[in-house]
Amino acid sequence: MQPSDSQLPTNATPLVVPVIEEFVRLEKETVETGRVVIRKYVHLDTQTVDVPLREEQVQVQRIAVNRYVDEAPAVRYEGETMILPILREEVVVTKRLLLVEELHVRTQVLNNSTPQTVELRREEVHYERVPTPPTPPQS
Structure with a gap:
C-alpha cells in the first residue's frame, strides 16, 4: 500500500520516477543486388514455299443456229456450260427473230x-x- 501525502514524513524527499517512452523509426533503402543485360538478335531466314494459285480459263465456242424465233431465248445452262443466245433483227414485211x-x-x-x-x-x-x-x- 502506498502512503498518501498526509502520511509522508515532512522531511522526506519526494521520489521522482522517470517515465520513458520509446519510438521506432523505420527507413528503407534500395539496394542493388545485380543487373541484367539483355541482348536481342534478329535472324533472317529465307524459305521457299508453295503458294497455291487459282486460274480460270474460259473457252468460247460459237455454234451457228440461223433459226427464226418468236421471242428472245433466255440464257441457259447445260451442265457447266452457259449458253448465251445472240440475236439479230431483220427487216422484212414482218419482223421476226433469227437465232x-x-x-x-x-x-x-x-x-x-x-x-x-x-x-x-x-x-x-x-x-x-x-x-x-x-x-x-x-552509419
Whole structure:
C-alpha cells in the first residue's frame, strides 16, 4: 500500500520516477543486388514455299443456229456450260427473230502451286545477370 501525502514524513524527499517512452523509426533503402543485360538478335531466314494459285480459263465456242424465233431465248445452262443466245433483227414485211448463233461458255478452274521465296524474321533473346559489388553499410 502506498502512503498518501498526509502520511509522508515532512522531511522526506519526494521520489521522482522517470517515465520513458520509446519510438521506432523505420527507413528503407534500395539496394542493388545485380543487373541484367539483355541482348536481342534478329535472324533472317529465307524459305521457299508453295503458294497455291487459282486460274480460270474460259473457252468460247460459237455454234451457228440461223433459226427464226418468236421471242428472245433466255440464257441457259447445260451442265457447266452457259449458253448465251445472240440475236439479230431483220427487216422484212414482218419482223421476226433469227437465232444466229449461241455462245457456249465453259469455265475451267486450274489449281497450280508455284514456288515462292519469302523472308521470315525470327528473334532470339539472350540475357545474363551481372552482379554488382556490395556497398558498405551507411552509419
